[in-house]
Amino acid sequence: xxxxxLNYYLTDMLSALPPTLSDQVVDxxxxxxxxxxxxxTEVLGFILRSTNVRNAFEVQYPLKRLxxxxxxxxARLIMSSEWNxxxxxxxxxxxxxxxxxxxxxxxxxxxxxLLFPLAGHEIGHSAWRAQDLKSLLQTDVSRALANAIDADxxxxxxxxxxxxxxxLDLQNVVLGTALKQLEEIFCDLFGLYxxxxxxxxxxxxxxxxxxxxxxxxxxxxxxxVGYMLAGAKALQIDVEPELFGRWRQSTARxxxxxxxLAFADEAVAEVFxxxxxxxxxxxxDRNVETPRTEVVDQIITALxxxxxxxxxxxxxxxxxxxxxxxxxxxxLSDLAxxxxxxxxxxxxxxxxxxxxxxxxxxxxx
Amino acid sequence: MLSAxxxxxxxxxxxxxxxxxxxxxxxxxxxxxxxAATSIDLRLGRWFRSFKQTRAQAxxxxxxxxxxLDLSTEVSRTKQxxxxxxxxxxxxxxxxxxxxxxxWLQLPAGLSGYVTxxxxxxxxxxxxxxxxxxxxxxxxxxxxxxxxxxEVPLAIYPGMSVCQVFLHRTTPGTxxxxxxxxxxxxxxxxxxxxxxxxSRLSDD
Numbered sequence: 001x002x003x004x005x006l007n008y009y010l011t012d013m014l015s016a017l018p019p020t021l022s023d024q025v026v027d028x029x030x031x032x033x034x035x036x037x038x039x040x041t042e043v044l045g046f047i048l049r050s051t052n053v054r055n056a057f058e059v060q061y062p063l064k065r066l067x068x069x070x071x072x073x074x075a076r077l078i079m080s081s082e083w084n085x086x087x088x089x090x091x092x093x094x095x096x097x098x099x100x101x102x103x104x105x106x107x108x109x110x111x112x113x114l115l116f117p118l119a120g121h122e123i124g125h126s127a128w129r130a131q132d133l134k135s136l137l138q139t140d141v142s143r144a145l146a147n148a149i150d151a152d153x154x155x156x157x158x159x160x161x162x163x164x165x166x167x168l169d170l171q172n173v174v175l176g177t178a179l180k181q182l183e184e185i186f187c188d189l190f191g192l193y194x195x196x197x198x199x200x201x202x203x204x205x206x207x208x209x210x211x212x213x214x215x216x217x218x219x220x221x222x223x224x225v226g227y228m229l230a231g232a233k234a235l236q237i238d239v240e241p242e243l244f245g246r247w248r249q250s251t252a253r254x255x256x257x258x259x260x261l262a263f264a265d266e267a268v269a270e271v272f273x274x275x276x277x278x279x280x281x282x283x284x285d286r287n288v289e290t291p292r293t294e295v296v297d298q299i300i301t302a303l304x305x306x307x308x309x310x311x312x313x314x315x316x317x318x319x320x321x322x323x324x325x326x327x328x329x330x331x332l333s334d335l336a337x338x339x340x341x342x343x344x345x346x347x348x349x350x351x352x353x354x355x356x357x358x359x360x361x362x363x364x365x
Numbered sequence: 366m367l368s369a370x371x372x373x374x375x376x377x378x379x380x381x382x383x384x385x386x387x388x389x390x391x392x393x394x395x396x397x398x399x400x401a402a403t404s405i406d407l408r409l410g411r412w413f414r415s416f417k418q419t420r421a422q423a424x425x426x427x428x429x430x431x432x433x434l435d436l437s438t439e440v441s442r443t444k445q446x447x448x449x450x451x452x453x454x455x456x457x458x459x460x461x462x463x464x465x466x467x468x469w470l471q472l473p474a475g476l477s478g479y480v481t482x483x484x485x486x487x488x489x490x491x492x493x494x495x496x497x498x499x500x501x502x503x504x505x506x507x508x509x510x511x512x513x514x515x516e517v518p519l520a521i522y523p524g525m526s527v528c529q530v531f532l533h534r535t536t537p538g539t540x541x542x543x544x545x546x547x548x549x550x551x552x553x554x555x556x557x558x559x560x561x562x563x564s565r566l567s568d569d
Contacts, residue, residue, distance in 0.1 A: 305380055307387045342546070346548060357467070
């Protein structure tokens with residue numbers, strides 16, 4: 001597929017250019033082709049790195065089953081890594097590979113199973129599209145947005161004066177912003193439902209201490225955590241209150257209109273309860289299990305005994321137990337704790353492999 | 366040497382019991398007793414480590430001092446492979462690869478063991494494990510040395526029954542287990558350790 005497209009650009013298109021064409025036009029076409037090639041090299045690099053043995057291949061089986069359950073039985077999963085310390089850089093279904101879900105970890109931590117709950121967020125993006133949540137929520141968000149604007153006409157006047165846009169244009173822009181924010185919150189709720197407390201722990205590990213520059217397409221760092229904790233409460237997930245205690249607020253980027261952003265934030269806050277209900281309903285309808293507390297406790301007992309768990313737990317249960325063990329041991333971040341930390345990773349991955357072994361032997365496999 | 370019933374009894378002890386034997390995934394209790402053999406069959410895992418061809422004249426297996434120590438590590442000398450269930454690893458005649466058991470073993474202080482190959486595989490030329498002792502308190506997947514001594518390539522598969530372990534009662538000592546967190550799921554290739562006696566023997 002890639003070869004065909006490159007052939008089209010490099011052979012058919014370039015060779016068909018008439019000699020009378022100006023250098024400027026040829027340069028423009030060449031730049032376009034270079035951009036296309038660079039787009040493919042990123043994806044090809046990602047696919048190539050999926051075979052690297054630093055990856056935790058044991059995780060492939062349970063993640064693939066999750067993707068089949070929540071997106072489509074025909075969906076295919078590529079697990080790989082990126083050299084940027086940004087996990088999961090191809091979160092959404094690529095137009096180039098419509099049936100594939102690409103999940104990537106930072107290369108330096110591609111074998112760190114504790115980070116994998118964040119894959120729940122990225123698979124959530126594909127689920128958002130597959131379930132067409134945008135269409136489902138659009139009416140609610142539009143109504144909430146109209147309420148927010150009606151409630152503060154002075155702010156509306158300020159935005160219109162600053163941006164020079166009409167009211168309809170403003171509503172469309174803010175609607176898009178609010179929907180993108182809701183998509184991110186949906187993905188957090190998705191990760192939380194599937195991975196339980198381990199999602200919150202992995203999120204905190206990866207993004208602490210919050211703060212930084214805020215993209216308008218995301219809720220602010222503290223609001224996002226607030227939505228996540230509300231989700232945890234609704235799911236009766238036990239997350240320590242101090243986990244995000246020192247979390248810092250992010251600041252909006254320059255050029256983002258504060259009143260327009262406030263309208264989007266208000267609309268998001270109004271729609272959130274209904275979206276959370278829909279999110280959990282979708283996952284329940286798909287028979288996605290939440291981690292079972294009693295099984296997590298049994299796994300922790302096995303980890304303390306330095307043996308993998310043998311009773312066929314789910315991947316989220318194993319990684320939740322791993323996080324709880326790690327936190328009970330104070331993080332195991334000292335040099336003296338390195339051996340125990342490495343052993344914990346080995347025990348979790350072996351437990352995941354044993355769960356696959358059991359699942360493959362099950363009568364309904 | 367432990368009988369089938371004794372092995373099954375050791376596996377059935379409560380978690381945390383000082384004499385408990387762990388094999389994960391655990392063998393079927395009834396099948397183990399019914400077979401009445403004095404060993405547990407173990408399966409081949411999915412991780413392998415093969416050796417790279419090298420320009421070095423020889424790799425030293427004993428080290429007298431840290432002077433002139435060959436700094437090549439298991440990472441640089443070997444290549445890892447992961448083979449999914451249902452796929453095969455082809456071992457060519459005369460070639461050697463490290464594998465690991467699918468099962469994670471944890472021996473109590475009162476048990477030690479020996480790993481041996483299976484005659485049914487050995488007759489095809491597959492030789493398994495030449496350094497077979499398992500010490501008390503061992504925890505982890507066993508690294509297996511796999512060599513094809515036959516004349517035709519052999520396909521080996523993760524999940525296949527590949528070796529067996531015999532267990533013996535040992536009088537537990539009082540020494541502390543220093544390898545508490547040493548268990549690994551992949552085949553490991555330790556570097557040679559500096560040996561003081563060998564070092565003095567090697568002095569000019």
